[in-house]
Amino acid sequence: MLRRVSIVATILIWATLSLSAQQNKVVSNGNIEYRYTPTDQKSQSAVTFGQRLYNTTSIGGNRSATASFTVAPTYSVDREWSLAVIGDILYRTKNQTSRPHILTIGATASLAGHYGASVDGTNFFNRGKHRLSYHIGAQSTPLALFGLNYTTSTLNHAGRYIEEVYAGAIRYTSSLAEKFLLGAYIDYRYDEATDFDLYSSMVVGDKETLFYGAGIGAILGLRTSYEEEINLRHGVDITFDILLRPQFSSNLDSDIWQISGLFDYYQPLWRGALMVVDLYGEHHSKGTPWLLLAKLGSDCRMRGYYPGRYNGNSLVSAQLELRQRIARFVVVTAWAGAGTIFSEYDRFDTSKILPNYGAGLRLYLNATTALRLDVGFGKDCRNFIIGLNEAF
Numbered sequence: 001m002l003r004r005v006s007i008v009a010t011i012l013i014w015a016t017l018s019l020s021a022q023q024n025k026v027v028s029n030g031n032i033e034y035r036y037t038p039t040d041q042k043s044q045s046a047v048t049f050g051q052r053l054y055n056t057t058s059i060g061g062n063r064s065a066t067a068s069f070t071v072a073p074t075y076s077v078d079r080e081w082s083l084a085v086i087g088d089i090l091y092r093t094k095n096q097t098s099r100p101h102i103l104t105i106g107a108t109a110s111l112a113g114h115y116g117a118s119v120d121g122t123n124f125f126n127r128g129k130h131r132l133s134y135h136i137g138a139q140s141t142p143l144a145l146f147g148l149n150y151t152t153s154t155l156n157h158a159g160r161y162i163e164e165v166y167a168g169a170i171r172y173t174s175s176l177a178e179k180f181l182l183g184a185y186i187d188y189r190y191d192e193a194t195d196f197d198l199y200s201s202m203v204v205g206d207k208e209t210l211f212y213g214a215g216i217g218a219i220l221g222l223r224t225s226y227e228e229e230i231n232l233r234h235g236v237d238i239t240f241d242i243l244l245r246p247q248f249s250s251n252l253d254s255d256i257w258q259i260s261g262l263f264d265y266y267q268p269l270w271r272g273a274l275m276v277v278d279l280y281g282e283h284h285s286k287g288t289p290w291l292l293l294a295k296l297g298s299d300c301r302m303r304g305y306y307p308g309r310y311n312g313n314s315l316v317s318a319q320l321e322l323r324q325r326i327a328r329f330v331v332v333t334a335w336a337g338a339g340t341i342f343s344e345y346d347r348f349d350t351s352k353i354l355p356n357y358g359a360g361l362r363l364y365l366n367a368t369t370a371l372r373l374d375v376g377f378g379k380d381c382r383n384f385i386i387g388l389n390e391a392f
Helices: 002-016 198-204
Strands: 021-028 031-038 057-059 062-076 080-091 101-110 115-125 130-145 159-175 180-194 210-223 226-229 232-245 256-268 273-284 294-296 310-312 314-327 330-342 354-364 370-378 381-388
Touching: 130 198, 159 198, 159 210, 273 294, 294 314, 294 330, 310 330, 314 354
Parallel strands: none
Antiparallel strands: 021 031, 057 062, 062 080, 062 381, 080 101, 101 115, 115 130, 130 159, 159 180, 180 210, 210 232, 226 232, 232 256, 256 273, 273 314, 294 310, 314 330, 330 354, 354 370, 370 381
16 A cells, blocks of 8 residues: 555656646535646736636746646546546747647546556647657556456456556557548557456456567548537547557467447537537457457446446447537536447347446536546446546
């Protein structure tokens, strides 16, 4: 426990060293929010709702770099109550005239024993037509294990284990045309399951509980969506992603690969209303370790299910969501959808399609940041989520 606390504390201290700002602490609904106000402000315009929760300040008096921090409580059925701290830094290098580079530092810790930290960044070149992104992260999460196939996963009995993940990736993407994207990336992942209880050890049996290896991938995308204001978005986002992990770069006895596809469609309806369609599919090759299989249920898709309760080589899901703005900074949502998983030994079976539906509330802190509350329902289960920003 001391090790977990020290890791998170070190990250938070390091992340705040470069800020030059006045700090205010506000208690709202039992939650403590840290709000940073710039020490160098040329104007003091009217403060809008939540404006100071996500504020911008110069670093060392250099206006070529700005930083903002968000501190917020989150909740999910797997991690329970968590505290998330996110710091965004926008900066420009010498003689750079294009959009600023982005550096994001995040840390989370939960009452259930989860802790994690990550560093993400994106550098833009040639007026944003080319971008180089990177990610490095580590996390440890206590999880429930219902089963490794559809039948055992339907039983309302679960074991426990801890999953530790260390991952890194470097990604390059280029705009082929105004809306088309083509990219390539390399990644490395270390994934280990430990501390099994009796039931989870029986479910896993003699299957491997450790994976480590590197991979190389490619991305093809079409992105036409754009957001004009809160809950007003138009367009389509389509992405295809393929990843190969060669045998020589991992602890496996053979090559494995995975492919995924995403389709999101945004259509405004009547005043303040937005309809969103989300289609997603994922397939993993034969021989993929159970730790890397597709997992049904998350805070974005199939929100009524415990994350990873159902897992398999293939996953498909669809959801239709209606978002209605009812006040300046308030949006309500309702969604319905379905999804299923299957393995290389099973064919797609319509009788195994799982329903998903729910409703939610969005409280916008500013034009781009919202506190999200979702209640989702599935087959003999439900989930409650508190997080930041829209699910998709």
